[in-house]
Every structure is written in structure tokens, then in C-alpha cells.
Amino acid sequence: MNRAITNFDQKMLGSIHNYSLELLNDTGIRFPNENAREIFREHGFRTDGEMVFFKEKDIRMALNTVPSSFTIKARNPAKDIQIGGDNYMMAPGYGPPFIIEPSGEKRNALLDDVHKFCKLVQTSQYLDFNSSIIVQPTEVPQETAHLDILLATLLMTDKPIMGSSSSGIAAKDSLKLAELVWGNTDEPVMISLVDSLSPLQYAAEMVDSLMVFAEAGQPVIVHSSCSLGSTGPITIAGSLVISNATTLAGICLAQLINPGTPIVYGLGGSPTEMKTGGYVNASPEDAKHTAIVTALGRYYNIPCRSQGALTESFCLDYQAGMESAMMLTTAALSGANLSLHACGTYGSMLGMSYEKFIADEDLCGAIKKLMQPVEFTDDAFSMDMIKELGTSGNYLMEMHTLKRCRSEFFMPELSIRTIHNKWLEMEPRDITERAAGILAKRFAEYEKPEIDPDIEKHLVQYVNTRKGL
Amino acid sequence: MPETKGDLTMAVKDIAEAVAVFDRVKVVELVEAEIAAKTEIDEILNAGLIDAMDIVGKRFSSGELFVPEMLMAAKAMKAGLEVLKPHLSAGAVAAKGTVVIGTVKGDLHDIGKNLVALMMEGAGLEVVDLGVDIDAEKFVKAAVEHNAGVVALSALLTTTMPTMEIIVAAIKEAGIAVKTIVGGAPVTEAFADQIGADGFSTDAPGAVELTRKLLST
Numbered sequence: 001m002n003r004a005i006t007n008f009d010q011k012m013l014g015s016i017h018n019y020s021l022e023l024l025n026d027t028g029i030r031f032p033n034e035n036a037r038e039i040f041r042e043h044g045f046r047t048d049g050e051m052v053f054f055k056e057k058d059i060r061m062a063l064n065t066v067p068s069s070f071t072i073k074a075r076n077p078a079k080d081i082q083i084g085g086d087n088y089m090m091a092p093g094y095g096p097p098f099i100i101e102p103s104g105e106k107r108n109a110l111l112d113d114v115h116k117f118c119k120l121v122q123t124s125q126y127l128d129f130n131s132s133i134i135v136q137p138t139e140v141p142q143e144t145a146h147l148d149i150l151l152a153t154l155l156m157t158d159k160p161i162m163g164s165s166s167s168g169i170a171a172k173d174s175l176k177l178a179e180l181v182w183g184n185t186d187e188p189v190m191i192s193l194v195d196s197l198s199p200l201q202y203a204a205e206m207v208d209s210l211m212v213f214a215e216a217g218q219p220v221i222v223h224s225s226c227s228l229g230s231t232g233p234i235t236i237a238g239s240l241v242i243s244n245a246t247t248l249a250g251i252c253l254a255q256l257i258n259p260g261t262p263i264v265y266g267l268g269g270s271p272t273e274m275k276t277g278g279y280v281n282a283s284p285e286d287a288k289h290t291a292i293v294t295a296l297g298r299y300y301n302i303p304c305r306s307q308g309a310l311t312e313s314f315c316l317d318y319q320a321g322m323e324s325a326m327m328l329t330t331a332a333l334s335g336a337n338l339s340l341h342a343c344g345t346y347g348s349m350l351g352m353s354y355e356k357f358i359a360d361e362d363l364c365g366a367i368k369k370l371m372q373p374v375e376f377t378d379d380a381f382s383m384d385m386i387k388e389l390g391t392s393g394n395y396l397m398e399m400h401t402l403k404r405c406r407s408e409f410f411m412p413e414l415s416i417r418t419i420h421n422k423w424l425e426m427e428p429r430d431i432t433e434r435a436a437g438i439l440a441k442r443f444a445e446y447e448k449p450e451i452d453p454d455i456e457k458h459l460v461q462y463v464n465t466r467k468g469l
Numbered sequence: 470m471p472e473t474k475g476d477l478t479m480a481v482k483d484i485a486e487a488v489a490v491f492d493r494v495k496v497v498e499l500v501e502a503e504i505a506a507k508t509e510i511d512e513i514l515n516a517g518l519i520d521a522m523d524i525v526g527k528r529f530s531s532g533e534l535f536v537p538e539m540l541m542a543a544k545a546m547k548a549g550l551e552v553l554k555p556h557l558s559a560g561a562v563a564a565k566g567t568v569v570i571g572t573v574k575g576d577l578h579d580i581g582k583n584l585v586a587l588m589m590e591g592a593g594l595e596v597v598d599l600g601v602d603i604d605a606e607k608f609v610k611a612a613v614e615h616n617a618g619v620v621a622l623s624a625l626l627t628t629t630m631p632t633m634e635i636i637v638a639a640i641k642e643a644g645i646a647v648k649t650i651v652g653g654a655p656v657t658e659a660f661a662d663q664i665g666a667d668g669f670s671t672d673a674p675g676a677v678e679l680t681r682k683l684l685s686t
Contacts, residue, residue: 097626097655142628203577229537230580274535276672277584350654 005291005334013299016237016292020245023200024054029249030201036211036253043256054249062252065259068301070219072129072188075181076158076449081128083191083219083264083337084303088371089128090342090364091162092121093308093352094193097136100314100351102432109135109352111148117344118156119446120357120439126364127343132162132193134344135352146170147463150177154459158449163192163218168208173466175216180458186217188262193340196224196246198231207253214254214261221305221338222250225268227279236269236289243267244296251302264338266305267293270348281310281348282323290327291334298335306331308341309360312348316359316431320346325363332367355435358442362412369410413438481508481517484549488521489528491541496549510556514593518546518553522592526674536584539674543591550593566618566684569611569647571599573632578625581653584673585621592677594684604632605639612640612647618684621676622666624653634664641665648683652676 028051031037037047046053069084081089098106099113117134121127130153137145146164153161154177163174171192178189194210196202202210213220224246226232232239247267254261269289270281280286290306297304308331309324331339341349342364344357374380382400386393395401414435416423428434480503487495496518503513525542528534534542568589572582579601586598597615599607612620620640622633633656637649648667651660661669668683670676 097628136626136628138628145628197577227580272536274537275532277536277580279580 005288005330008292008295010299013296016240016244016296017299019241020248021054021056021059023241023245024059024249025056026053027051027200028053029246031207031249031253032202032204033207033211036207039211039253039256052249054252058252059248062248062255063300063302065255066251066263066300066302067260069303070188070262072160072191072219073182074129074158074160075154075451079128079159081160083262085337087337088332088368089338090126090308091129091131091338091340092117092127092134092343092357093345093349094131094162094340095133095136096345096350096352097138098351099135100346100353100356102315102353102355102436104314106351108138110139111137111152113137113352114149114152115156116354116443117352117357118152119443120343120354121153121159122157122449123442123446124343124361126361126368127159129160129191130157130162131340132164133166141467144467147173147177147466150174151459151463154181155451155456156448158451161190163190163209163213165192165194165206165209165213165220167205168212171209171212175212175218177459177462178218180462181455188217188219191219191221191262191264193221193223194250196222196243196250198224198226198246199242200246202246202250210250210254211257214257217258217261219262219264220254221264221266221340222247222254223266223268223305224250225270227272228269228285229272229274230277230279232269234272236285236292239269240267240289240292240296243269263302264305265293265297265300265302267296268307269293279348280312281307282312282327284326286310287326287330290331290336294331294335297337303337304335306334306336306339308339308345309343309363310341310349311346311356314346314351316355316435320356321359321363324360328360328363328367329370332371354439355432358435358438359414359431362414365412366410480506481512484513484517485521485524488518488542488545488549489524491538491545493541493545493548496545497552500549500552504552504556510553514550514553514557518549519593522546526588526592526677530672530674540584540587540591543587546591546593565593565595566680567595567597567615568619568621568680569597569599569608569615569617570621570623571603571608571611572601572623572625573629573636574602574604575632576624576626576629577601578653579623581625581673582621582623585623585652585676588673588677589621589680592681594677594680605636608636609639609643609645612645613643617647619648619650619667619680621680622649622651624651624656626655630655630660633660633666637664637666650676650679650683 030050031052032050040052072081074080099109113135114137164170182189192213194206224243226239228234228239232242251263270286271283273280294304309328311320311323313320343360344352346353385400484499529539570586572579586596590596633651650668651666652670658669668679670679
């Protein structure tokens with residue numbers, strides 16, 4: 001089999017690695033933080049101004065201490081998640097400042113939207129953990145917005161949370177809040193996303209938060225991405241080298257600070273729309289890039305992050321479905337261990353949509369079903385029944401069918417499976433309106449998960465104090 | 470002699486054609502030849518280089534040209550402009566205007582800002598690019614120092630949009646005769662109006678067009 005998204009041999013992956021080492025050694029990576037450069041220098045790294053240079057042995061040593069899998073605790077132990085191996089965990093959109101309404105109108109996201117999306121995450125059959133910035137609430141002070149979001153994810157859901165990496169202070173707040181829930185623990189109780197800047201550098205805030213999380217032994221997704229043809233080379237090969245070098249440098253810093261810090265490896269590569277200079281996520285190139293990155297994750301034996309159900313569209317049309325399915329299916333089948341943006345985003349992650357969230361959940365469910373290994377047990381083969389029924393069988397009448405009729409197949413919530421007449425009579429028929437119906441049901445059935453009232457009190461107190469209330 | 474004049478105009482049009490197909494070497498050669506032939510410098514500039522960028526801008530806006538092609542054309546024009554510069558009368562380039570551009574404080578996104586800056590340079594404007602994470606004080610200082618006609622503010626994050634308002638206000642307060650324009654993914658015309666900016670554009674060619682208009686008023 002020689003399909004473009006499966007044909008990654010060790011030699012090809014090795015060449016990406018070797019070119020990355022060449023860049024790390026010759027060009028270096030820009031770390032604007034003096035305290036980070038100090039750590040590098042203490043370990044014998046060469047620095048020049050803000051640039052840090054890496055040798056092959058440095059990278060090898062760092063990679064040696066990264067765990068190949070780890071568990072993130074949830075407030076509800078039944079919802080702990082395992083990162084790595086064959087596992088694939090999904091979180092919703094991350095970072096959009098806007099809500100796209102069913103009418104197509106765009107409006108600023110608010111804290112109330114954060115709360116509503118928390119309800120959807122909590123009641124979701126398919127989402128495994130919270131996003132950090134499911135939307136960026138625009139009406140609250142930005143210096144403390146992370147506190148509002150962290151409090152919401154901790155109180156309104158009992159699934160694992162993401163820490164805030166918007167600054168070193170935000171990272172410390174994330175740890176403090178977690179300590180109020182889990183006590184002083186070095187076990188992973190959150191995961192955070194540290195993004196580099198392209199090409200070959202980190203923003204100071206991201207390095208600060210990387211350092212805080214690494215010191216606490218909390219998992220970090222170290223993610224570098226290029227916009228193919230604008231912030232990186234137009235070719236996937238060239239962009240992979242830039243992003244890989246940058247991510248390896250970030251992983252290296254985390255391992256120097258605290259060897260064994262759990263890491264999720266991530267690279268992104270999205271085409272630049274050559275007619276406008278815009279950023280395009282949902283594309284076969286981005287999907288193909290994802291597939292190679294998951295292979296690189298296995299090459300390094302580090303869990304790997306991918307993009308999610310991304311689309312450039314702004315409504316529930318064919319394009320939204322086609323692109324979201326292509327992006328998420330490729331990530332899942334090529335072996336990603338976790339996806340952010342698995343539910344709810346439109347327009348290159350710039351807007352969140354409630355209706356798209358519901359539609360994407362169907363996609364997440366379908367993909368999770370697709371990934372499940374086919375059962376080949378005696379009961380699944382059911383040879384006795386097949387022989388007994390012979391050519392005249394009606395399998396609908398069998399106990400074997402009855403026992404499995406509610407669990408064997410994936411059942412979509414939103415997608416229709418009906419005959420034409422019934423579809424014509426369906427009220428409402430429009431997919432966006434049907435999604436709105438499901439949303440109403442979900443909000444109605446939401447129940448705030450149990451929490452020790454003392455812990456809740458302390459969480460609220462901490463946030464209020466930090467906000468100066 | 471009308472015949473010669475006609476030939477010269479044709480040759481100046483060749484410069485425009487060379488810019489439009491982003492042939493930098495040819496642009497430089499042709500500009501040098503025109504200078505040697507004592508063609509009016511203004512004609513080389515306007516009918517050769519500036520007109521060419523108009524054509525390129527229109528082809529870009531219609532989707533015919535892609536961004537890298539448009540940028541290469543801008544570079545070709547800049548190369549021609551460099552050759553022409555020593556021959557231009559002192560005020561000729563400055564008359565086209567100076568733009569101070571930057572991504573506002575708190576924001577590190579600069580792809581869009583860089584694109585706009587390059588296109589403005591290509592259109593013959595003097596561009597002072599301050600970079601990213603720029604506060605009101607720096608914008609005001611640069612506007613005064615470079616005698617700018619336009620200050621262009623870029624932001625990608627909604628969280629940094631309020632900073633645009635602060636900068637626009639600071640520029641007005643400073644009492645300098647400079648127009649402000651704003652752009653970036655979350656920025657809308659309504660927002661531009663609301664914060665009292667003089668202009669807004671959704672894309673880079675639009676920003677160039679807008680700047681030219683503001684500089685000519």
C-alpha cells in the first residue's frame with residue numbers, strides 16, 4: 001500500500017529529524033526569556049542574544065525522559081483520561097473570540113457562552129476533556145479571563161481540564177486552583193497548550209507558562225505550526241522541519257527543568273490562501289500534514305496532538321461537513337492521541353457555533369465507532385445461529401440481534417436516517433434548526449456535577465480574591 | 470519630436486509591463502535606459518512604476534494574481550524606484566507619503582501587517598514598520614519623527630482591539646496631523662467608526678487604496 005498519508009518510512013522521518021537537528025544547531029531557536037536562556041546556559045547550551053542552539057545529544061537526552069503515555073486525572077475519577085498508546089481523546093474548540101449565530105451573524109463571545117459550552121462538554125457522550133479557552137470571553141477583563149474560564153470548567157464539568165498558558169501568572173493560577181481540588185500533587189491534573197511562534201521562536205508568555213507547568217510536572221502540549229507559504233516554506237517537507245525543530249526545542253526546555261514532564265508533541269501546517277494571504281486550516285494539505293506528524297510522534301515515542309473538525313465554512317453546509325470529516329477522520333485514523341477543536345468551530349477556528357458543536361458530536365461519535373476494533377469473538381461470529389437460520393433466516397427475530405440492537409451500531413443524534421416522505425414531513429427539516437432542538441434538550445438535561453462544597457467555596461474565593469472582588 | 474516621444478512612452482509602458490510580470494532585472498534595465506534617454510523622471514515614475522502597481526493591484530483584487538506574485542511585482546517596482554530615487558526631486562517620494570505601521574500592544578501577530586507594509590512599499594509609499602506589540606507612545610513618537618501622513622494599526626486578537634482605541638485617541642490627543650487606519654481579522658468598519666479611526670480595510674490592496682486616498686486629501 002502506497003497511499004500518500006500512510007507511506008512514511010523511518011528513512012523519511014529520519015530525514016525530517018536530521019534536518020531539524022541541523023536547524024537547531026546552525027540557526028537556533030529564539031527564546032525571548034532570559035530565565036529560560038539561563039537554564040539552557042547552565043546546561044552548557046550555546047546562546048547568542050536571544051537565540052539558543054541545540055546539539056544532537058541535547059535533543060536525544062530530552063527525548064529520552066519524555067514519557068510515552070500518562071494519565072490526566074478528572075474531578076470524577078471515572079472520567080480520567082489516558083494520553084498515549086492507542087488512545088484518542090477529544091476536546092472542543094480552543095480560542096475563538098466569536099460566536100457564529102445560525103443567521104450567519106458574528107458576535108463577540110461572552111462568559112455566558114463559556115458556561116453554556118461547559119454544559120455541552122459535560123453532557124457530551126464523545127468529548128473526553130475540556131478546552132481551556134473554549135471561547136475567549138470578551139466582556140471580562142482579559143488579565144483575569146483565565147480565572148473565569150478555569151472556575152467554569154472546574155465547577156460546571158467533572159471532566160479533565162486544560163490549564164491556562166496565556167501567561168506565567170495564568171499558569172500559576174491554574175496550578176493553585178488545581179491544588180484546591182486535588183491537593184499538592186505531582187500527578188497530572190490538567191494539560192496545557194504551549195504554542196510557538198513561527199518561524200523558529202517562542203513568545204515570552206508561552207515560555208513563562210511552559211516553565212511553570214514543567215516545574216510542576218504538569219503535561220504540556222508543545223505545538224508549533226507554520227502557515228505554509230507565509231510564515232513557513234510552502235512545502236510540507238520544509239515546514240515540518242521548522243515546526244519540528246521549534247517543538248523539539250520547547251520539549252528540551254521542559255525536560256531540562258523537570259525530566260519526565262509529560263509532553264504531547266504537536267506540529268501544524270496549514271496552507272496560506274494564495275489569493276488573499278489568509279490562513280486556511282481545512283484542507284487536504286493540513287490533513288496530510290497531520291498524518292505525517294502522528295507518524296513523527298510515534299518515531300519519537302511521544303503522544304501526539306492533531307487538529308480537529310475544522311472547516312472554512314460559516315454554516316452547516318456541505319463544505320462544513322466535508323471539511324470537518326476529512327480533517328478529523330484523518331487525525332483519528334493516522335493515530336493522533338488527542339484532538340483540540342473536535343467540536344464547534346467555523347472559519348479557521350475563528351468562530352464557535354453551538355449548532356456546529358452538535359453536528360460535530362455526531363462526527364466524533366462516528367469516528368470513535370470507526371476506530372473501534374471489529375469484534376471477532378465466537379459470539380460475534382455466531383456460527384450456530386447462522387447455520388440454524390440457513391437461507392430463510394430473519395435475523396431481526398433473534399436474541400443475538402436483540403441483545404446487541406442498542407449497542408452494536410453508532411446512532412447519530414442529528415443526522416437523519418429516514419425515508420424521503422418522512423424527511424419531507426419532518427418539522428423542522430433544516431439541519432441547523434434540528435441542531436437547535438437538540439441544544440435546548442441538552443441545556444435542559446444538564447446537571448451540575450457534584451463537588452465538595454468546601455472545595456467549591458475555596459475555588460470561588462481564590463478567583464474572587466485574584467479578581468480583587 | 471512627437472515620434473520620439475511616442476516611442477519613449479511605449480518604452481515607459483514596457484517598464485509597467487515588466488513590473489506586472491515581476492521581472493525585477495528587466496525593470497531596473499529599462500528604468501536605467503529611460504534615465505539615460507533623458508525621459509521625464511516623473512513620467513518614468515508615474516506611467517512606468519505607479520501605473521504598473523495599479524494594474525497589479527486590480528489583477529490581485531480580481532483574484533487573477535496570487536499574493537506571492539503581487540509581492541514580487543511590488544519588489545520589482547521597488548527595485549525600479551531605487552534606481553530612480555537619486556534623480557527624483559527632493560519632495561517627489563515624500564510627496565507620496567509616509568506610513569507608520571505596526572501591530573498593537575499585546576498582539577504578536579504580524580502576517581497581515583507585513584503584507585500590508587510590503588504592498589504599500591510596492592505602491593511607492595515610504596513605510597516605517599514598527600513591528601509587533603507597539604504601544605500608543607511609540608506610534609505617536611514615530612508619527613512625529615517621520616512626519617507620517619497615515620498611521621496603520623493591526624490586530625488579530627479581539628482582546629487587543631481596545632488597544633487600537635487607546636492608540637487612536639492618543640494620536641488625536643497629540644494633536645498631530647496624521648490619519649489613522651485599522652485592520653486585522655476581528656476589526657470591522659463599525660469598530661473603526663466607533664473608535665474614531667479614519668479608515669478601515671478588509672484586505673491589503675484595500676489598505677493601500679485607502680492610504681493613497683487619505684494621503685491625497
